[in-house]
Amino acid sequence: MSAVTHSSDDKRKTYWKVFFILTALTIFEVVIVQAPLPKLAITLLVVVASLSKAFAVGWIYMHLNHETKGLKVILLFPLFVAFFYAVYLIVDAKLQIRRHSNVYVGETKRFWGQRNIEDRQLDEFGNTIAPEAKKDLPSGEHEEKNEAHSK
Amino acid sequence: MGSTSVVHSGHSAHTGHNNKVERKPDIFGSASNGKIGMWVFLSTDGLTFAGFLLGYGILRARNPEWPDPSHFLGIGLSAIATFILICSSVTMVLAQAAGEEKNRKNMLRFLALTILGGMSFLGIQVYEYTHLVHEGMIFWDFAKGPPQFASTFFLVTGFHGFHVFSGVVYLMTIFGRALVGKYNDGNMNEVEIAGLFWHFVDLVWILVFTFIYLI
Structure with a gap:
């Protein structure tokens, strides 16, 4: 709105710069998920990249940089809360299933109609052994890799 | 204050x-009042998306049998869709900049390109859905894995696709008003508000692409 201080050519230059950054980060994301890195490292890199992209769109394209502090706080505060709430709950769910996988998966199965989890074998820590480690699968179709328990 | x-x-x-x-x-x-209203709506809409993504995250974290999405979803195709949405975002801000300079021709051109981008995105999504349904993935069931994988996928991408559809209709209205000369005086308030919605749709897709397709 009050970008009267910028000449419109400057504005266009910024828009195109953001466009190239967004494209570059998208390519980076698509490439990095196929890289031979630990799953956690890939996840963190991709999440940081996508949050920066979202921030760039909000800040430049939606002109949040030209709004007052009051509007920014009102808009962004609930989203920050939601973000940390989500991180807490998802990490908590992940940790619970690591510690008590037999209990939780049993409940999940009964409640959600989960299939393919009969004949599960637990290692000495109580974690599920990945399906491809077992050779006696009842049907040959379930070949998909399961990385939920690779550490 | x-x-x-x-x-x-x-x-x-x-x-x-x-x-x-x-x-x-x-x-x-x-x-302007309209702009504040749109911002508040977008903030609450963002919370709706956050709720869906949170549910997705919890269902996935609790399920050790969750498949790797790249085995079933076409990442290349959705990367192209992401790129199209980014392009349509940049044409939207360029349309607004052209309108502020009272460059009517460029404003209409860029608005049309934005609408075209949104329609291409919807086309890609229809193609993708058709393909997935043929592979046994429907809203309440999935032939090759946990049914929650299919449900959360269709819920989140479908809700987003509905936003893209609404955005295209919204932008068409704005295009029609621009065509009859409502914005010839360089007052781009309405176009900017429509742009806010459109950029929000792009912003959400950037996050959905990462959380649903890539991770």
């Missing part, structure tokens, strides 16, 4: 043109 000095009096009269109520500069500065 303390931020009143941001506003120049001439500018405030300029943006107040399309509003029935002329507001004195307050905590929101010179932002």
Whole structure:
């Protein structure tokens, strides 16, 4: 709105710069998920990249940089809360299933109609052994890799 | 509040043109009423998406049998869709910039390109859905893995696709109004509000692409 201080050519230059950054980060994301890195490292890199992209769109394209502090706080505060709430709950769910996988998966199965989890074998820590480690699968179709328990 | 000095009096009269109520500069500065309304709507809409993604995250974290999405979803195709949405975002801001300079021809051209981008995105999504349904993935069941994988996928991408559809209709309305010369005076308040919605759709897709397709 009050970008009267910028000449419109400057504005266009910024828009195109953001466009190239967004494209570059998208390519980076698509490439990095196929890289031979630990799953956690890939996840963190991709999440940081996508949050920066979202921030760039909000800040430049939606002109949040030209709004007052009051509007920014009102808009962004609930989203920050939601973000940390989500991180807490998802990490908590992940940790619970690591510690008590037999209990939780049993409940999940009964409640959600989960299939393919009969004949599960637990290692000495109580974690599920990945399906491809077992050779006696009842049907040959379930070949998909399961990385939920690779550490 | 303390931020009143941001506003120049001439500018405030300029943006107040399309509003029935002329507001004195307050905590929101010179932002028009419609713009504040759209921002608040987008914030709550963002919370809806956050709720869906949160549910997805918890279902996935609790399920050790969750498949790797790249085995079933076409990442290349959705990367192209992401790129198309980014392109349509940049054409949207360029349309607004052209309109502020009273360059009517460029404004209409860029608005049309934005609409085209949105339609291409919807086309890709229809193609993708058709493909997935043929592979046994429907809203309440999945032939090759946990049914929650299919449900959360269709819920999140479908809700987003509905936003893209609404955005295309919204932008078509704006395009029609631009065509009959409503924005020839360089007052782009309505176009900017439509742009806010459109950029939000792009922003959400950037996150959905990462959380649903890539991770």
